[in-house]
Amino acid sequence: MTDSSPKEPSAKTRQTRTGLTATGARKAAAKSNRSRSREFALQALYQHLVGRNDPTDIDHFTRDLAGFHKADAAHYDALLHGSIREEVELDAMIVPLLDRKLAEISPVEHAVMWIGVYEFKHCLDVPWRVVLNECIELAKEFGGTDGHKYVNAVLNGLAPQLRSLEVEADRASGKARA
Structure with a gap:
């Protein structure tokens, strides 16, 4: 007696496509420890903006979150404490590029913009395009539907002021639009 039912391809003959899970979904790229530090800083800055919680309390709470050990703690510290320390200066740079009042900006996008401006000013080891791309990704992941476009416009407007030579x-060289 022969089996006439169709056979599944064997594991040996099945081709795997890189970058996809077994179900065909796109795999998330592994996040760098700096990317993780930005995510945790964003969550902490959100708490600061929305709840006006004490920065030390926010810091302790954030460090206890799952996965914090995978973040660049020094970069997180710089982003969180530096942004809070310089919030008036950061806002003064952001406001001229807004088409509405700062109070009308989502706290997520506001915090992402703080991170971007702070990194433009103080983290010169991070190329400006990396800062911009990381902030756009943060806004896509945590912000509103088109919040990343707003973040992109504001930070793209500030980059020539803060990183003019770069x-x-x-x-x-043609790597950035004129």
């Missing part, structure tokens, strides 16, 4: 070099 932006000009990228424009001259």
